[in-house]
Amino acid sequence: MKPKFKRVPKHIGIIPDGNRRWAEQQGMPKESGYSHGIDPGLALYETCVELGIPEVTFYGFTQDNTKRPSAQKLAFQQACIDAVNLLSNRDASLLVIGNTESPQFPKELLPYTVRQTFGKDLIKINFLVNYGWKWDLANGLKSEKPRDDIHKTIASRDISRIDLIVRWGGRRRLSGFLPVQSIYADFYVVDDYWPNFDRSHFYDALKWYDEQDITLGG
Amino acid sequence: MKPKFKRVPKHIGIIPDGNRRWAEQQGMPKESGYSHGIDPGLALYETCVELGIPEVTFYGFTQDNTKRPSAQKLAFQQACIDAVNLLSNRDASLLVIGNTESPQFPKELLPYTVRQTFGKDLIKINFLVNYGWKWDLANGLKSEKPRDDIHKTIASRDISRIDLIVRWGGRRRLSGFLPVQSIYADFYVVDDYWPNFDRSHFYDALKWYDEQDITLGG
Numbered sequence: 001m002k003p004k005f006k007r008v009p010k011h012i013g014i015i016p017d018g019n020r021r022w023a024e025q026q027g028m029p030k031e032s033g034y035s036h037g038i039d040p041g042l043a044l045y046e047t048c049v050e051l052g053i054p055e056v057t058f059y060g061f062t063q064d065n066t067k068r069p070s071a072q073k074l075a076f077q078q079a080c081i082d083a084v085n086l087l088s089n090r091d092a093s094l095l096v097i098g099n100t101e102s103p104q105f106p107k108e109l110l111p112y113t114v115r116q117t118f119g120k121d122l123i124k125i126n127f128l129v130n131y132g133w134k135w136d137l138a139n140g141l142k143s144e145k146p147r148d149d150i151h152k153t154i155a156s157r158d159i160s161r162i163d164l165i166v167r168w169g170g171r172r173r174l175s176g177f178l179p180v181q182s183i184y185a186d187f188y189v190v191d192d193y194w195p196n197f198d199r200s201h202f203y204d205a206l207k208w209y210d211e212q213d214i215t216l217g218g
Numbered sequence: 219m220k221p222k223f224k225r226v227p228k229h230i231g232i233i234p235d236g237n238r239r240w241a242e243q244q245g246m247p248k249e250s251g252y253s254h255g256i257d258p259g260l261a262l263y264e265t266c267v268e269l270g271i272p273e274v275t276f277y278g279f280t281q282d283n284t285k286r287p288s289a290q291k292l293a294f295q296q297a298c299i300d301a302v303n304l305l306s307n308r309d310a311s312l313l314v315i316g317n318t319e320s321p322q323f324p325k326e327l328l329p330y331t332v333r334q335t336f337g338k339d340l341i342k343i344n345f346l347v348n349y350g351w352k353w354d355l356a357n358g359l360k361s362e363k364p365r366d367d368i369h370k371t372i373a374s375r376d377i378s379r380i381d382l383i384v385r386w387g388g389r390r391r392l393s394g395f396l397p398v399q400s401i402y403a404d405f406y407v408v409d410d411y412w413p414n415f416d417r418s419h420f421y422d423a424l425k426w427y428d429e430q431d432i433t434l435g436g
Contacts (some may be wrong), residue, residue, distance in 0.1 A: 062435060064434070064435030064436055065435070065436070067436055068436065133401055134366075134367070134368060137355070137368040137398070138366055138367075138368055140358070140359050141358050141359065141366070141368065141371060148352075148356055148359070149352070149356075150352060150355040150356055150359065153359060171404075171430070171431075172404055172405045172406065173402060173403060173404050173405055174392075174400070174401065174403075174405075175401075175402065175433075175435050176401050176402070176435050179397040179398065179400075179401060180355070180397065182392070182397075183351055183392065183393075183394050183397060184391060184393065184394070185391060185392075186389075186390055186391050187390045187391055187392075187405065188390065212389070213389075215393075216282070217280060217282030217283070217393050217394050218282050218283070218285055218286065
């Protein structure tokens with residue numbers, strides 16, 4: 001049953017962690033976890049559309065992550081490609097953001113680095129692929145004309161401020177996730193692994209968010 | 219009794235929130251809470267020295283905070299002045315960081331904006347005063363020679379990477395606290411208000427940190 005909320009966040013960040021720990025728990029090699037993270041992503045997309053949440057950003061993989069063993073790297077790259085392709089068959093405007101100048105960025109995702117709407121424009125989805133917080137923030141340092149507003153200078157400037165971050169897998173840290181957009185975000189941690197995604201996890205996060213006092217640092 | 223830990227963080231960030239809510243709970247005006255946050259700061263300093271923690275950063279007040287009613291602003295400015303003066307009678311190297319070009323920065327704290335050692339050099343203490351994340355990050359944008367490493371360009375570049383952030387007052391958000399240094403930090407929230415500080419809160423945070431798997435995004 002879909003619960004009711006006084007207010008829902010305008011923009012939610014999703015850190016889908018715990019794929020490797022989930023695989024190990026199942027007695028499978030670590031890299032097998034990532035493909036089990038795709039269906040949860042689609043279920044989350046559907047839940048957001050039902051609730052009228054206007055924007056969601058998924059933490060796909062980072063430049064830090066690409067230092068992992070090659071089997072894992074290939075597996076999470078493929079999972080991101082598959083997830084984005086599946087979402088392009090739904091109703092959403094899609095944008096992939098990350099460092100495209102590195103060979104770690106999957107070529108298959110280049111067409112999505114300019115925002116495109118597929119089907120009905122029901123929700124904005126951003127997907128971070130080969131993203132790096134240093135890469136993101138350093139973008140402004142390269143700019144020739146100095147600017148005051150850091151948000152307008154970063155590589156991810158097309159992604160808006162985030163209200164709520166939900167992280168699966170029990171860890172209470174941001175791990176480089178969009179530092180500028182996350183400044184005032186409320187941070188909710190689900191103790192279960194991402195491949196065990198259940199709508200109730202997400203509803204619990206939204207219920208908790210509903211009770212928070214929003215001050216934007218004031 | 220002082221508990222034992224396998225490892226303690228090298229650098230801890232402290233967000234001492236809940237002073238106003240504590241005051242209201244006591245039937246006092248909101249601004250009365252801040253002066254009750256000074257003794258907890260000294261107790262925390264002593265605990266860190268006992269445990270051999272080499273660096274602590276306190277979130278004093280922010281540029282966002284200065285938009286609050288004047289009675290509150292005066293009270294938290296005074297509490298920061300008093301706290302820094304008291305710490306200068308202990309054994310620590312002290313550094314105050316914030317936007318000194320604004321009238322909101324207390325003149326009394328200007329001598330501390332260059333790191334100074336008082337007594338024995340037992341711990342590095344950083345105190346954020348009239349700090350703003352936009353101010354901090356925009357510093358690099360003003361630089362004439364472009365740099366790759368954002369940490370070297372920010373106004374708070376003398377503050378190192380943070381391992382653990384402990385926030386009192388129940389809110390699960392960073393509220394602009396040192397975004398670059400907090401990228402990989404583990405984040406622990408104490409549900410009690412800061413003026414109710416008890417060493418057990420801090421020990422619980424360290425016990426929790428002791429069980430975390432440190433990956434630095436890898």
